[in-house]
Amino acid sequence: MSSVLYDIPGPRAKRRNLLVSAVFLALLGLAAWWAISVFADKGQLEWTLWEPFVTAEAWTTYLLPGLANTLKAAALSMVIALPLGAVLGIARLSDHIWVRGPATVIVEFFRAIPVLILMVFANQYFADYWSLTISTEDRPMYAVVTGLVLYNASVLAEIVRAGILSLPKGQTEAAKAIGLRKNQTMRFVLLPQAVTAMLPAIVSQLVVIVKDTALGGAMLSFTELLNSRKTLASFYGNVIPSFIVVALIFIVLNLILTTFASWLEKRLRRGKRSTGAVLGTGAVEDIAAGGGIPPGSVRGSYGDGSGGAGT
Secondary structure: OOOOOOOOHHHHHHHHHHHHHHHHHHHHHHHHHHHHHHHHOOOOOHHHHHHHHOOOHHHHHHHHHHHHHHHHHHHHHHHHHHHHHHHHHHHHHOOOOHHHHHHHHHHHHHHHOHHHHHHHHHHHHHHHHOOOOOOOOOHHHHHHHHHHHHHHHHHHHHHHHHHHHHOOOOHHHHHHHHHOHHHHHHHHHHHHHHHHHHHHHHHHHHHHHHHHHHHHHHHHOOHHHHHHHHHHHHHOOOOOHHHHHHHHHHHHHHHHHHHHHHHHHHHHHHHHHHHEEEEOOOOOOOOHHOOOOOOOOOOEEOOOOOOOOOO
């Protein structure tokens, strides 16, 4: 028995897959036992090293303020980089060379520079030209956000461009056939469909933004989570345990982000499957004239009004 994408495994294949899974779990268990044994031999499992993490002082003084700065820098970078990347990605698809050319230069330039170098340059720029406006304490935050925005907006621009180009050409041709202009085709036809296809790649890049905030702590003394761990470890003398705790915090943050994105993607796909709605003639004419979709103009896919709802 088979499906469109793969052959459903038979009894022998199921036994083989079960055996491979058991061997993998056994090897994983051995690796975990070995790591715990090494930590125990080096004295890294002593309670005195882990005790600070069950007290309030380590969290309120070091970890939580660092986590707050990490989330603040990541959130600001996402809020700025997402729309900027979308604009640059769409601009690269423009028919006008005076729009497409500068957008291409910006994307290719900042995408080719390591994000750490962008942060260092931004920090020096703010120190030389904005020293009276931006304080020394706030400068690392500005530099980190600037570097993350410039780099990730360029990468997101390529994701947006690739997502739009991945759609069948028939979508654009159909939109032109009913009289939609190019900007209307982009807004009403291409972008809504491309968002679902782009979502996994976009989320992966957002995860990169969260992790790359640690570069600011390593190079610019930005008091984010990893840099706060350094101060905590120097006070309590628990370098390895502090690294493990901070790594777990980053894992939880990224797991929450990817879980939310998976839920959003399923919801978008389910919404597209369930509506079955089509635009009536009046709605198409109104869009072509530059307006929106009038209320009550969306009909069911069979034209009896049962498949969709007015917008």
